[in-house]
Amino acid sequence: MGGIHPKENKLSAGMKIQAATIPQQAIIPLGHYLGGPSLPVVAQGDQVKVGQIIGKASGFVSANVHASVSGIVAKIDDHVDASGYKVPHVFIDVKGDEWLDTIDRSPEIIRECKLTPAEIIKKVSDSGIVGLGGATFPTHVKLSPPPGKTAEVLIINAVECEPYLTCDHQLMLEKAEEILVGVSILMKAIGVNRAVMGIENNKKDAIEIMQKLAMTFQGIQIMPLKVQYPQGGEKQLIDATIGRQVPSGTLPIEVGAVVQNVGTTFAIYEAVQKNKPLFERILTITGKSMKNHGNYRARLGTPLANIVEQAGGVPEDTGKIVAGGPMMGRALSSLEVCVAKGTSGVLFIPTLESARKKMKNCMRCAKCVVACPMGLEPYLLMNQSERGMWTEMEGDRIMDCIECGCCAFSCPSNRPLLDHVRYGKTTVGKILRNRHAKK
C-alpha cells in the first residue's frame, strides 16, 4: 500500500568504509530517542578503556552505553543532541587507544556459537545494542517476545530505502559473512529456523554476494525486493517479505515476525562472537557538492564536525545539514552534535533544493492518501491537528503514522502535512500515556 519513488542519489555507493579519526574529546550521549536514558556509572577523573561500560540501562526499555575511546572522563554534562535540546553526555579526554583485554580484535570469522538463547540475549543486552536503522529501540527487548507470543520468522532489514544513504549497502559488501553469522545467532536466540533478508533491487552486488554466501547457512533466504520508499519500515517490510499485515496498534510479533536491521545484525555478531560492545557505527557522509563523500566507521561521541572535516568540509552552497536520510532525517542546528547510536548519516543539501516551497490551498487531489503506506488520510489529519481535534485524530489512527514523509513529498500544493501530523501524533501520544497512567 502506498509508497513513493524519490530519486535514489546513492552517490557514495561502493565507496570503501574508512575509519574516521578518533577525536581529541569524545562526547558520548547517554540518552536514546526511545526508552529511558542511561545512568552514568563513571565519575569525573576516572580512567576508562575502549569498551568499558560508562552508562547503565535505567530500565528494561533502555540500553547500556560503553566508552568508545580510552582516556580520562573530563565531565558529565549536558550537550546538544540532534534535536537541538541538551541531554546528558559523558565527555572523555582521549589518551591513546587502549581496548579492554576481553575484546577479540583478530580478523578471523568465528562461525560457531555455543551459547544458549538466554545467554545470547543477555550478551546483546550487556553490549548495549539498539536498532541501528535509526529508531534505536533496544534490541534485547525485541528478542524477548511477551508471554503467549512466539516468533516464527526473522526478517533482516537490508532495504536501505532512504535516498543517499549507503552505509548498510557497503557493510553488506564488506562484512557479508559476519552478517550471516549474526543472522544465525539471532535465529538461535529467538528460536526460529527461517530468516528472510530483504534487499532492494538497486543493490545488485550485495544481493549476489549474500545469495552466494547464504547457501552455506541453513534457513536464510535472500529476497530481492522492488525499489520503493518506505519499504524499510518495519510493517512495510513484513508485508513485502512474508505477505502478512500487522494489525493497527500491535507489534510485529503479533504476526510472528521479528525485524532486525542489517547493521544491528553485524553489531550482534561482534558482541556475541568477538565480545565487542556497541561503541562504533558506520555512517554515510554525503551531499551533491560534497568533495569526499563516503562511508565512515566512527566511534560514538565523535563530533560530526570532525568527520565532516575529514570528508572535505562543509560545501559552500549548503542550505541544510541533515542527520540521517533526506526523508526521515533531522535537520541539524549545529555540527557540535556527536555521533550517536542512531546516526546513520550526515547529508548536505544545497540551498536551492532545501528551501521549502510556498504553500498553496489543498485541492483534495488525494495524492497524500494514495502515498500513505499506513492507509491514513494525511490531509484530514493536518486539518484536525490545526484545530486541536485530538479525539477525532485518535479515531483516525494517528498513532499508526510512521512519520515517513510520503504525504508531504507527494503534495502538489507543498502543504506541510508531516509537520502538523507529527505534532498531532505527539499530542495524542501524550494524552494516551496520561490515560494509561491514570488506569
Next chain:
Amino acid sequence: MNILIISILTLALIGIFSAIILFLVSKKFKVFEDSRVAEVESALPAVNCGGCGFPGCRGFAMACVNAETLEGLVCTVGGLKTMERVAGILGKVPGSFHPTVAVVRCGGNCDVRPQNNQYDGVKTCAITHNLYGGHTGCSYGCLGFGDCQVSCKFDAIHINPMTRLPEVDEEKCTSCNACVKACPKAIIELRRKGLQSHRIYVNCVNKDKGEKIIESCSVACTGCERCIKECAFDAITFSNNLACIDAAKCTLCRKCVEVCPTHAIVELNFPARRVRKETGEKIIDPVI
C-alpha cells in the same frame, strides 16, 4: 348538533388528559435551580475565558453559590469589584484577592540572543517546539511565532516585530491563563501585579548551568546565586540553576536588580533612578 357536542367533549377530554400528564411530569422531573445562580452570572463579565478554573461564567457562578466561603474563588477578569458584587448577592465576604498579570520571562531579543540557524517549517511555536530546540543557542527561550498572541481573547499580548518577543498590555490583560497554557516553552507566568504595578522578576527560564550560556544569550540567568546572597527577605529561591523571586515576599527593594551581572533580573514600571550629582552614585528609592 350531536356531532358538535361530541367533538367539543372529545377535545376537552384530550386537553384535560394532556394537562394532567404535563402536570405530573413537571412535578416528577422538576429541577431545583437556585435563582441566585442566574443573578451571580449576570454580575460576571460573561467572557467565558476559564481563567477562574471553572467551565465558563455559569460554572463559576454555581461554584460561588455552592461554596461556603468565597475564599479562593476569584474572577480574574472582573477583579475585586465583581467579587464584591457577587459577595453582595450571596451575602458572603469576598475572599482575599491579589490581582495578577501575565509576565513573559524571556529577555532574549535579537540583539542579545544571536540566531544560529534558520527555521523554515510551519510557523507556530507548538510545532517548532515539537521539532527541535529553536533558532538560537538557548533551547528554553521564546520562539517568537506568537501562539500566545493567537490564544489571547482580550488582544492583550502581542509579538513585538523588533524584538520578536511578546509584550503584555497590562491594561487589557485579565490573567485568564490562556497564554500560559498556549506557550510550549512555559515562559509566561501569572504574577502578582504588585503595588502600583511595580514588579521585579527573573526574566529568564534557562535551566542550563555555567557561564557558557552567556554565549547563546547575554541576558540569561547563569545561576550565580548573587541575588540570593543579596536578598534580606528570603524572597529568592534557587532550583534547576535558576533563581526565582517570590512576589509575596519581595519588598521591591531592587537590590537584586543591582547585583545581577547579566541583568536577568528586571524591574518594571519603577520611576527612573536618581543620581547623586557629587558622586555619580545611583540612589535606589525604596518603594515601601
